[in-house]
Amino acid sequence: MSKKLIYNAHIITMNASLEIIPNGCILIENGKIKNICSGQLKDPDAELIDAQGMFVMPGFINTHTHIPMTMLRGYADDLPLHTWLTEHIFPAEARFVTPENVRIATRLALIEMIKSGTVCFNDMYFFEDVIAEEAKKAGIRGVLGESLIDFPTPSFHTVEEGLALSKALICKWQGDSLIHPSVCAHAPYTCCRKTLQQAKQLADQSNTILQIHIAETRKEVDDITAQTGMPPAEYLHSIGLLDRNVIAAHGVWLNPQETELFASTQTSIAHCPKSNLKLASGIADTYSYLQAGITVSIGTDGTASNNTLDMTEEMRFAALLPKVKHDDPEAVNARTALQMATINGAKALGLEQITGSLEKGKSADLIFIHADSSNMLPVYDEYSAIVYAMNSKNIRSSMVNGEWLMRNRELCHLDKNETLEAIKQLASTIKH
């Protein structure tokens, strides 16, 4: 029986009442939080972990990304989405996305994510089984779905083959303690009605979430409206694709009726502020979405359009942008931004019983933040310090299911030097 006892911790629980426990303890047994309280706990069998000077809080949940795209970081920048995707990214993926290269790029992404405090990520890409293997080895939690799309991809040629791959992923990983398989339909502009409905059917039969991109650009809204007579979210609702098991990336261009549809169907949104800014897609009105009762979480998107997987940066953008959009500094405050980056992500992914906050019975998916540092002191308000002042280097250690991913900035399961050499080698073959 493995036990760990964290003591002297300033605990940011992110529970429903946003409780903060100064000078607290967390007892972890078999990967789960057995007790969490102020003061001292004793357990002679537990490994003792002194958290003096540290905030301990739930790790970040990145709810939309394509992690092997690290191989294309900086490959094609400063372009509008349609040109970027069709003239640069899709052709490069057709040439270079192989299981071997996905493995290398995944390792690079995992290093960056762990070093910036992510404990769980939601991925849609190709060769997701390879990504699952690497995530499992690294000890990080992953929700993974093979990206279904109507044209040939690096991992399958027909939608039937793609569905078979999705089923195989589900069969292999369902019930795993770290890997949560899902189904993914890329977008309403790359999947026909039949593909979208087949994907949803598989997700429902398998009791998994469905991931999809929705209303990312104005062009998408115009094109889908021209094709179907309805804007994207309304169209997807009309064919049965919106419900509480669906997580929609972006949602930049939802009209008020569609916002209401998202709220009434409990469809959630993965907000990707930096990617939306970089591709000039727009600024999602997350403040109105939250006001409407939608679960809004935060994703980095892939590193070809961001270009980082750093949730500390993404969260800061998510807190700052609504203030300008609404001309109101109170729109999305620091508390809300941190909820979006933690517990809202868990809710969106159907994992709120497992992760997203530090509470008795949940998995010990947590990070240690060195708050006694020049860029964070003085701390008058913990949420302000974390959202507006912290950077990824303040994150010293992390664990998932009570097992270390990183300890004192040292990665526990990934070979950084080997990975950096491998990605440089790969980039030299991709360079055009």
Ligand SMILES: [Zn+2]
């Ligand atoms: Zn995306």
